[in-house]
């Protein structure tokens with residue numbers, strides 16, 4: 001393709017969705033030029049800031065994305081927030097196509113009376129603090145002796161694992177040690193994890209439950225029937241695996257360990273958070289009964305939503321079948337599908353959106369204009385401020401060099417400091 005027919009494409013967000021999309025486009029649209037913007041100085045989105053610090057094997061996907069950023073047709077433009085530093089409309093003028101891959105970061109609200117009380121904390125706020133996200137509150141809020149986790153998916157299980165682990169279990173991680181130390185100074189004595197669904201239908205991966213069972217920490221029990229799924233239907237493979245893993249976790253012959261007493265509850269619906277000035281308990285409906293679980297804090301792990309301040313939240317608010325908003329404007333990843341699915345699912349999603357872009361180029365509804373300037377058309381001030389991939393590597397190296405001998409990196413939690421280091425200041 002000649003340069004007049006090779007599209008300039010902007011991707012907003014360098015998480016898995018943006019990175020997989022760029023990989024797909026490089027294959028599907030030879031010669032395209034890609035600029036991947038991120039509001040943060042670092043790439044990789046939730047791989048860096050969501051995936052738990054003690055799951056470094058999952059974070060290894062960044063090695064694959066590193067190769068993407070080394071491609072000559074790909075530019076990383078970190079530290080540039082679309083909607084603040086440059087508008088979506090400007091990007092649409094400068095690029096032939098724009099793809100929103102911004103993810104969804106706000107903790108979904110519990111939406112029951114008392115949910116605003118101090119002591120109700122979103123799981124995203126906790127996982128961001130543990131991952132030293134520049135937006136996160138530091139230090140970690142005190143959780144107290146009785147923590148109730150509302151939610152039974154993988155993020156809830158990440159939080160539970162954090163609550164039961166001791167310091168030694170973080171060897172080789174990149175946990176934010178200040179947050180870990182703050183928690184371990186007064187760890188939870190009792191944790192209740194409450195899922196709305198029956199145990200077989202709850203959302204956590206069996207593998208995550210098995211990991212908890214393998215830890216020589218905490219004592220687990222459940223007063224609820226573990227096998228009772230939906231309407232007595234035969235359990236599918238995942239549900240059967242989940243039931244087996246929960247059984248292992250609560251087995252009477254599992255050696256007693258140090259760590260909190262964990263109660264797993266299934267089929268309970270939260271009704272009210274109780275407390276006058278801060279959380280004191282949660283009221284749940286359990287069939288016809290109402291039960292109260294005492295709580296010093298409540299962690300909600302019930303999913304994510306578009307941040308209300310986000311400049312184009314409306315384009316990402318509802319899960320959509322298609323990535324095409326209109327020819328020239330697309331979305332992928334959680335911004336397209338809603339906050340569901342693990343990292344690999346973003347790959348298939350990105351391929352489907354890349355196919356839509358290719359189809360629009362083929363039928364002429366999207367074309368590469370010789371007059372679009374791409375990154376070069378941005379204001380000089382924005383171009384100068386953008387953190388390039390080489391600059392990120394400098395920051396990456398710096399964080400690794402700061403790591404204690406039993407850590408892989410020490411993330412800097414301060415955005416401005418990160419920018420300074422990246423620039424070599």
Ligand SMILES: Cc1cc2nc3c(=O)[nH]c(=O)nc-3n(C[C@H](O)[C@H](O)[C@H](O)COP(=O)(O)OP(=O)(O)OC[C@H]3O[C@@H](n4cnc5c(N)ncnc54)[C@H](O)[C@@H]3O)c2cc1C
Pocket residue numbers: 012013014015016017018037038039040043044045046047049050051052055058080081082083101102103104124127155158332333334335340341342343344346
């Ligand atoms: C706490 C948590 C733990 C998880 N753990 C795992 C796990 O262990 N394994 C697994 O497979 N999956 C895990 N997931 C799921 C996985 O993280 C998601 O599937 C995936 O990150 C979604 O990718 P995304 O690119 O759509 O969003 P994100 O990863 O959120 O990336 C979005 C990017 O867009 C940037 N951005 C946002 N707004 C703007 C803007 N206006 N301008 C410029 N840039 C912007 C953000 O800074 C971010 O880098 C976890 C999710 C969470 C929340």
